[in-house]
Amino acid sequence: xxxxxxxxxxxxxxxxxxxxxxxxxxxxxxxxxxxxxxxxxxxxxxxxxxxxxxxxxxxxxxxxxxxxxxxxxxxxxxxxxxxxxxxxxxxxxxxxxxxxxxxxxxxxxxxx
Amino acid sequence: xxxxxxxxxxxxxxxxxxxxxxxxxxxxxxxxxxxxxxxxxxxxxxxxxxxxxxxxxxxxxxxxxxxxxxxxxxxxxxxxxxxxxxxxxxxxxxxxxxxxxxxxxxxxxxxxxxxx
Numbered sequence: 001x002x003x004x005x006x007x008x009x010x011x012x013x014x015x016x017x018x019x020x021x022x023x024x025x026x027x028x029x030x031x032x033x034x035x036x037x038x039x040x041x042x043x044x045x046x047x048x049x050x051x052x053x054x055x056x057x058x059x060x061x062x063x064x065x066x067x068x069x070x071x072x073x074x075x076x077x078x079x080x081x082x083x084x085x086x087x088x089x090x091x092x093x094x095x096x097x098x099x100x101x102x103x104x105x106x107x108x109x110x111x112x
Numbered sequence: 113x114x115x116x117x118x119x120x121x122x123x124x125x126x127x128x129x130x131x132x133x134x135x136x137x138x139x140x141x142x143x144x145x146x147x148x149x150x151x152x153x154x155x156x157x158x159x160x161x162x163x164x165x166x167x168x169x170x171x172x173x174x175x176x177x178x179x180x181x182x183x184x185x186x187x188x189x190x191x192x193x194x195x196x197x198x199x200x201x202x203x204x205x206x207x208x209x210x211x212x213x214x215x216x217x218x219x220x221x222x223x224x225x226x227x228x
Binding site: 004006032034036042043044045046049088090092098099100101102103104105 | 143145147153154155156157160162167168170203205207215216217218219220221222
């Protein structure tokens with residue numbers, strides 16, 4: 001079992017709709033959770049971080065964390081073509097040696 | 113500079129050649145990570161430094177890979193006797209510290225290594 005799992009997609013969503021991206025992790029000691037966006041040929045860009053159970057909203061983005069279910073999700077409202085990218089879920093364990101572990105990413109396409 | 117800087121951006125190496133990849137993290141960032149990313153895959157963890165101490169090198173694929181951060185700032189990833197399977201993008205990331213809210217990591221542009 002991989003430490004962080006994501007559906008690789010591709011996920012296709014019409015413009016203006018809500019895109020929902022999901023991630024599960026195996027290490028119950030994980031305490032920091034991140035979503036990165038990666039455009040083709042570019043490096044990952046941090047878009048959301050979440051540390052506590054519940055929802056965290058930032059503009060059109062909402063991150064959701066459920067530690068009991070070991071589940072993290074990212075919702076993108078009013079999807080735009082510029083949101084088309086690969087979205088990477090990452091998990092970290094800050095005590096002692098950090099190990100920021102990534103999922104394989106979900107490729108999202110927003111159709112105009 | 114304001115962000116993480118990596119050099120070179122592109123490197124072509126002949127099989128068997130040694131290469132050195134440089135990472136200059138954000139000023140003041142304690143934590144530094146190296147990742148290897150193959151096409152279509154997520155970044156794979158290679159190693160982690162807290163200041164000059166290499167606290168985790170569990171992801172280094174073989175003893176041909178070596179990383180250092182001697183003064184707790186700039187880091188170098190060295191690959192000896194490169195093989196074709198080493199071809200990938202090598203990403204460096206840094207974060208402010210080790211407490212929970214300081215673990216947001218920011219990436220450099222990466223070095224694309226091609227072994228021919």
